[in-house]
Amino acid sequence: MSFYVPHASEEFEQTNTYIDEKKGVFDWDDGYCRFCGKDFQSESSFCSKKCEEKYKDTLKTPCDVCGKKIDLFKEVRHHISYFPERVSFVHASCHNKIHKTNLFPHLKPNKDEIDKFCKK
Ligand SMILES: [Zn+2]
Numbered sequence: 001m002s003f004y005v006p007h008a009s010e011e012f013e014q015t016n017t018y019i020d021e022k023k024g025v026f027d028w029d030d031g032y033c034r035f036c037g038k039d040f041q042s043e044s045s046f047c048s049k050k051c052e053e054k055y056k057d058t059l060k061t062p063c064d065v066c067g068k069k070i071d072l073f074k075e076v077r078h079h080i081s082y083f084p085e086r087v088s089f090v091h092a093s094c095h096n097k098i099h100k101t102n103l104f105p106h107l108k109p110n111k112d113e114i115d116k117f118c119k120k
Pocket residue numbers: 033034035036037038046047048051
């Protein structure tokens with residue numbers, strides 16, 4: 001009689017990998033709030049909805065026109081200068097204001113530069 005199992009070591013390795021993956025996930029959401037660091041003893045990333053909102057807010061880019069945060073992936077790339085390239089992130093509505101009014105002369109690209117850029 002033999003208790004030799006040919007695939008035993010292989011199975012053991014797979015189990016180890018599985019545990020490591022679990023641990024990795026657990027480390028990420030370890031019951032400490034990602035924003036304020038509070039230990040709230042629950043398998044989540046934030047202690048409250050408020051902290052989640054605030055954390056997401058820190059990932060957003062402020063608008064160079066109005067200073068308010070722009071929703072993620074809603075940023076409009078506006079060229080302040082083409083040579084050298086300087087890009088500013090603004091709201092779509094604020095972008096219109098830059099181009100259609102003279103309220104933000106410091107954000108307008110230099111007219112000579114636009115001419116040069118367009119003639120290229
Ligand atoms: Zn918190």
